Amino acid sequence: MLHIYVAEHCPGSPTAHIKAARLQERAPEIPVAVVDIGAPGAVVPPAVFGTPTYTWNDRIILLGNRSDQELLERARSLHEQPAS
Numbered sequence: 001m002l003h004i005y006v007a008e009h010c011p012g013s014p015t016a017h018i019k020a021a022r023l024q025e026r027a028p029e030i031p032v033a034v035v036d037i038g039a040p041g042a043v044v045p046p047a048v049f050g051t052p053t054y055t056w057n058d059r060i061i062l063l064g065n066r067s068d069q070e071l072l073e074r075a076r077s078l079h080e081q082p083a084s
Contacts, residue, residue: 001031002075003058007038007051015065016052022068023075030079 004020006013020034037044037051045058054062054071056078062071 003055004034005048005053010051012052030075
């Protein structure tokens with residue numbers, strides 16, 4: 001699952017929300033969750049040290065916002081890998 005960690009004070013977080021929505025439109029088979037690290041009860045992996053941070057199964061795959069195409073390609077590639 002792709003998790004996108006955002007924060008209210010982060011100037012890149014609104015763009016991360018848009019990228020998440022675009023990804024879900026283009027690849028609805030890929031599970032995506034946007035997590036506000038400041039929300040009560042938010043579970044944030046120790047490796048997440050800034051926002052926006054994109055993780056797949058708690059492993060950082062992107063820091064900051066990249067192109068929609070790069071995000072789509074990485075997420076599809078990881079989604080299609082067999083579970084280990």
